[in-house]
């Protein structure tokens with residue numbers, strides 16, 4: 001979810017991403033990770049994507065991305081939920097500025113819920129995107145071309161199969177399948193693009209002591225300056241309850257949690273972020289459609 005403004009921890013006030021860019025160039029803002037949700041009583045962390053990229057290398061201008069959970073009382077989170085609730089089920093991350101590209105696949109990021117239970121792999125090669133589902137007007141004489149799309153699960157299968165093809169990312173265009181995947185292996189997180197990538201590696205699942213989900217911790221580390229730490233993310237129980245997919249049901253994940261590591265794949269819209277404590281590196285799991293795993 002994108003924000004118009006965020007609270008800068010360095011400036012101690014709320015700024016737009018364009019303002020943040022100005023103050024970053026001036027040295028008054030030191031890091032793209034030092035922002036939070038501007039909502040009252042909310043400490044959700046915000047990344048100012050692309051802030052640290054030289055202007056000449058940016059495809060997109062800096063923008064805010066919320067990377068941790070809002071507080072229960074956050075009014076901004078409530079507004080975002082209302083907006084989301086009015087969207088059609090065919091809505092995804094793509095907009096009209098994403099042109100039709102022959103032979104490229106889009107990401108199918110439709111939530112893994114309700115009617116689509118049981119068959120985890122059935123939704124390959126769906127004709128989504130391009131034409132915007134229910135928004136399509138019926139009086140258009142020539143139907144616009146519909147672009148094929150593939151789920152994260154299907155992209156992982158293709159990657160493991162050694163395939164390669166072009167994938168069209170929302171807002172930023174084409175990338176080859178082989179470059180879309182990044183193995184977690186000691187990199188500096190500042191070197192990652194703030195763009196859609198699938199990060200992967202061996203990881204352990206653990207049941208949260210609070211009983212509200214599962215934590216996933218990768219076996220290999222990532223680095224931020226001097227910090228070297230194994231990155232992690234959280235699978236919230238709320239997501240698990242919404243999913244009808246067997247592979248993401250609580251009992252299935254519990255069985256995994258007591259077992260050996262699995263290969264985890266997480267699609268992330270921006271690079272992993274430095275936790276505000278300065279001690280952890282985390283990913284934000286946006287939904288189970290952004291996640292895949294394989295047992296060895």
Ligand SMILES: [Zn+2]
Pocket residue numbers: 037038039042043044070071074075076077
């Ligand atoms: Zn918030």
